[in-house]
Amino acid sequence: MNIVGERSLGGSGQHVLDYVNCMQAENSNFYYATQDDPCHSNANIFWADASARTNYTYFGDTVILDSSFRANGYKVPFATFTGVNHHGQPVLFGCALLPDESEGSYIWLFQTWLHAMSGKSPVSITIEPDRFVQMGAVQVLPNTRLRYCRWSMFRETRSHLGHVYLSHPTFEAEFRKVVDESETIPEFESRWRSLLAQYYLLDDEWLQSVYDARHQWVPVYLRDTFFGELLSDVEGNDGKISYFDGFINASTTMQMLIKQYEKAVASWHEKVQKADDDTRNTMPVLKTPSPMEKQVANVFTRKIFTKFQDELVETLANSATELAESETITTFRVATFGEEYKAHVVSFNSTETRASCSCRMFEFSGIICRHILAVFRAKNVLTLPSEYALKRWTRDARNGAESNECASEEPPISREYTSARYSNLRQEALKFVEDGAKSIHVYHVAMDALHEAAKKVASVKNHGPEVIQGGSLTTSDIQRSSAQSIEEKAKKIQELSAELENTNRQCEAYSANLFAVLKDMEEHKLKLSVKVQNARLCLQD
Numbered sequence: 360m361n362i363v364g365e366r367s368l369g370g371s372g373q374h375v376l377d378y379v380n381c382m383q384a385e386n387s388n389f390y391y392a393t394q395d396d397p398c399h400s401n402a403n404i405f406w407a408d409a410s411a412r413t414n415y416t417y418f419g420d421t422v423i424l425d426s427s428f429r430a431n432g433y434k435v436p437f438a439t440f441t442g443v444n445h446h447g448q449p450v451l452f453g454c455a456l457l458p459d460e461s462e463g464s465y466i467w468l469f470q471t472w473l474h475a476m477s478g479k480s481p482v483s484i485t486i487e488p489d490r491f492v493q494m495g496a497v498q499v500l501p502n503t504r505l506r507y508c509r510w511s512m513f514r515e516t517r518s519h520l521g522h523v524y525l526s527h528p529t530f531e532a533e534f535r536k537v538v539d540e541s542e543t544i545p546e547f548e549s550r551w552r553s554l555l556a557q558y559y560l561l562d563d564e565w566l567q568s569v570y571d572a573r574h575q576w577v578p579v580y581l582r583d584t585f586f587g588e589l590l591s592d593v594e595g596n597d598g599k600i601s602y603f604d605g606f607i608n609a610s611t612t613m614q615m616l617i618k619q620y621e622k623a624v625a626s627w628h629e630k631v632q633k634a635d636d637d638t639r640n641t642m643p644v645l646k647t648p649s650p651m652e653k654q655v656a657n658v659f660t661r662k663i664f665t666k667f668q669d670e671l672v673e674t675l676a677n678s679a680t681e682l683a684e685s686e687t688i689t690t691f692r693v694a695t696f697g698e699e700y701k702a703h704v705v706s707f708n709s710t711e712t713r714a715s716c717s718c719r720m721f722e723f724s725g726i727i728c729r730h731i732l733a734v735f736r737a738k739n740v741l742t743l744p745s746e747y748a749l750k751r752w753t754r755d756a757r758n759g760a761e762s763n764e765c766a767s768e769e770p771p772i773s774r775e776y777t778s779a780r781y782s783n784l785r786q787e788a789l790k791f792v793e794d795g796a797k798s799i800h801v802y803h804v805a806m807d808a809l810h811e812a813a814k815k816v817a818s819v820k821n822h823g824p825e826v827i828q829g830g831s832l833t834t835s836d837i838q839r840s841s842a843q844s845i846e847e848k849a850k851k852i853q854e855l856s857a858e859l860e861n862t863n864r865q866c867e868a869y870s871a872n873l874f875a876v877l878k879d880m881e882e883h884k885l886k887l888s889v890k891v892q893n894a895r896l897c898l899q900d
């Protein structure tokens with residue numbers, strides 16, 4: 360499952376080197392490295408911008424290295440490290456150009472990437488089913504759970520069994536069902552043997568090699584490890600991550616690469632901002648009277664809440680039957696009505712309010728499953744225990760970086776802290792930019808606020824946070840200013856409340872007057888009606 364090769368980047372390799380050099384000059388948190396001779400324009404190149412390094416501190420628990428450029432017929436040897444953010448969107452952790460595809464190149468790539476990410480290994484990583492990639496990952500990330508990209512395994516199976524796919528059009532769908540839908544290891548083993556027997560493939564060497572590697576790619580063998588797999592925006596129909604889809608493809612040339620790379624980064628930045636705004640500014644529609652649903656609606660991002668909500672609603676169709684009980688552990692059998700043969704087993708610890716399910720959905724995706732929620736309902740657990748709300752899926756996922764790992768590292772590694780602050784400040788400043796661009800009034804207010812902030816920042820830079828000199832603001836000044844601001848706001852609220860009460864009284868008076876006028880009009884209308892009736896009677900006489 361590997362192809363040895365070396366490509367030439369041509370003169371365009373120097374263009375990429377010039378770009379990463381320029382980016383690092385503008386921002387010291389931009390990281391890049393080349394293998395061997397840094398002036399050689401055909402060398403392997405890796406880079407990660409400040410946002411990529413910061414995002415890794417929040418979402419670096421599971422990673423995907425996509426090095427499928429050769430298999431996909433790309434003109435550029437472009438590889439990417441990506442993950443999943445708190446909105447279920449792909450997030451970038453670094454890029455590489457690998458004209459030399461060898462074991463040494465991949466060892467260098469993993470080492471360089473890990474160094475850029477402050478030496479923190481992920482919990483899990485998904486790679487191509489390639490021997491050199493695997494050897495590099497195993498050597499550099501020995502404690503990380505490794506799996507092969509399922510999409511690539513399906514692609515290679517189709518390539519090796521093309522004659523079977525042509526002769527039996529139903530084989531592909533059945534093969535995928537066996538892999539994706541088997542919920543237990545015995546079920547997978549049984550269905551696999553039945554499928555191969557049905558199509559007379561029990562002696563096929565390729566399928567035997569695929570079966571031998573089942574622990575590295577079949578989901579049922581991997582569900583005890585977190586891979587953050589939501590089957591959402593991050594993944595296409597085949598489970599393939601797609602950060603650069605629509606931007607970089609088989610027709611992209613080296614001359615186009617950097618421009619398309621920047622377009623993709625900008626596009627995903629906008630999508631993240633929109634998802635943040637949707638989560639922050641709108642409330643989801645609740646589908647049940649459950650206190651847990653109301654609680655979680657204010658904890659998770661909108662995307663993740665929808666996933667949780669789907670599981671919660673499904674508990675209405677799942678019954679939890681008690682099987683056994685000890686001093687603290689109760690075992691339940693949970694099944695969907697009408698599908699009792701597909702039951703799951705849930706163990707519930709009443710002392711710690713913890714549960715584990717045989718489906719292992721929480722361990723695999725970080726989202727609590729309907730089976731545990733059904734048991735919680737049966738045991739009258741009305742709110743979600745905090746351990747089932749992973750911070751990486753919450754609205755506050757990016758509040759606070761991991762800060763206990765690099766205190767003794769070399770200066771390039773300690774830049775991670777600066778990178779986190781840089782990213783946070785940039786995101787906050789962008790809010791002013793977006794709001795100010797929509798309104799001239801907000802624009803002037805935002806500019807005044809930024810000018811005032813610039814004065815305070817300059818004061819702290821020049822004199823330190825606690826120094827008073829020449830009337831410059833210090834920390835205590837700012838605290839007093841904040842207290843005064845709070846008092847002013849409270850006074851303003853009181854004034855507005857009094858004004859609102861007065862307005863309400865005026866409205867009541869207006870309403871009473873209006874009612875009296877309407878009453879007079881009705882009485883006048885009645886009198887006119889009587890007169891008209893009398894006039895008609897007179898005319899008849």
